[in-house]
Amino acid sequence: MANSNDRAAPFGGPAPNCFQCQWRERSEWCVLARDDVQVLNDHKITSIYEPGQYIFRQGDPCSGVYSIVAGAIAIRKSDPHGHAVLVRMRHGGETIGYRDFFAGEIYTTSAEALSRCRVCFIDKRSVRGLLDRNPALGLGFLHRMASDLQEAEETLLQSASLNTRTRMAHLLLALKDRYATAQEDGSLTMKLPLSRQDIADILGSRPETVARIIQAFEKDDVARFSGRNVIIPDLDALLDEIDPDGD
Amino acid sequence: MANSNDRAAPFGGPAPNCFQCQWRERSEWCVLARDDVQVLNDHKITSIYEPGQYIFRQGDPCSGVYSIVAGAIAIRKSDPHGHAVLVRMRHGGETIGYRDFFAGEIYTTSAEALSRCRVCFIDKRSVRGLLDRNPALGLGFLHRMASDLQEAEETLLQSASLNTRTRMAHLLLALKDRYATAQEDGSLTMKLPLSRQDIADILGSRPETVARIIQAFEKDDVARFSGRNVIIPDLDALLDEIDPDGD
């Protein structure tokens, strides 16, 4: 990840082909028949986004959906006072912007690349056409959206019943699944694509509080932080945070 | 509402007919063609639930969806410690249980009648059949689910950025749209179907805090409470709560 100038896949190489896409069998598009994948392949527009670049912006007319091939993307929502809050993260294999596609004409959130990203755009008309020809695609999105909803409500419940430290532990646990690599000594290492402010947004808290929790985690040997690099010496210690009784 | 022994519609009268349903043109079923409405009409099972009765319970296998004709329903989720928290309310014209229908096999929440309710059950097979024959129905649910999701995330943002008093004002404002009736003197009156505990659940707070906020609202003449009866003497005062600057 840190080793720069790597131009290997998934960022370089030949123009991507939907038939060979690594997500071919796992995204909501997996229900598509050969012909429909061909449509997808012909109409998709693939782009690379550098960290900080926007894929779409809140308030823009919703012109289609975006399928993430690789990279991490922040979905942010601007509150009335203009402050953009990170509401969720999305990664390779996931489709973004589909919610606003079904709900209305306008993106209600912004999507910003957190790392270097490869993203395929599928325009409105093509999605509509595929949806018409293949009702299973709609069911796929229905299924996906239902999970999103479960997730959102789970978060809501947690924010009411768990303190910030515990929610931070939950967050680390979720991030580790995607970013951590195991070391020889049994510890886990990862580099977060998130600023302290972003972490605070996710937790519904403030950067100062995040810093203090990090400090407390280090004191208790739950996790060691150095900038965006995190070491989890012992996963069990972290698991104890979310469930002290071990039940 | 308070005048008891009224056996008029929507609770008495002839067996309900989907073609004459007041929600015929407004629910997600409105996309159905004549034939399909006939299917609905033939297969639906209509029931009356008294306050406190369950429509379905968390953990039950999901056997279909329920369409609310009349009444208020609480969707509750049990946390690991067995305490059932009110997560949202649903009313006439809305379909419940559809989320779990699309997401999995099991209801992840319970539905409890808050008032006397008339509810139509549509079994799994019928819904599947309608969905197959009429892709627009899927899109309808997609649309509905997208709004649910927006709503859930809106709530999440609010719970992080607004204090409990302001969230309570938001709640009253939302409840008034459905329950309040205007009085001659310009004030609004309503009877809530919610206990203090339920209100606290929605706000992500405690009954004691709710009581204190009510007390504060009365001191400031924003709202007057007497049990579950609420008087809002001046709507502007309530609106000021959610937006002190009037911008």
Next chain:
DNA sequence: CGGGGGTTTGAGTCCGTTCAAAATACGTGG
């Protein structure tokens, strides 16, 4: 080498919680 943003630390405050008790409303049976 001097900005400058993000991050950390510190001190003080406040909102909301907790625990406990009192008051009130509610349902039931006499």
Next chain:
DNA sequence: CCACGTATTTTGAACGGACTCAAACCCCCG
């Protein structure tokens, strides 16, 4: 219709977690 037991709601006092404001720090980059 009233008495009684129970559940809900309200009140009080004290505590504590997280926030605010402010300053110092640090790292990254030019």
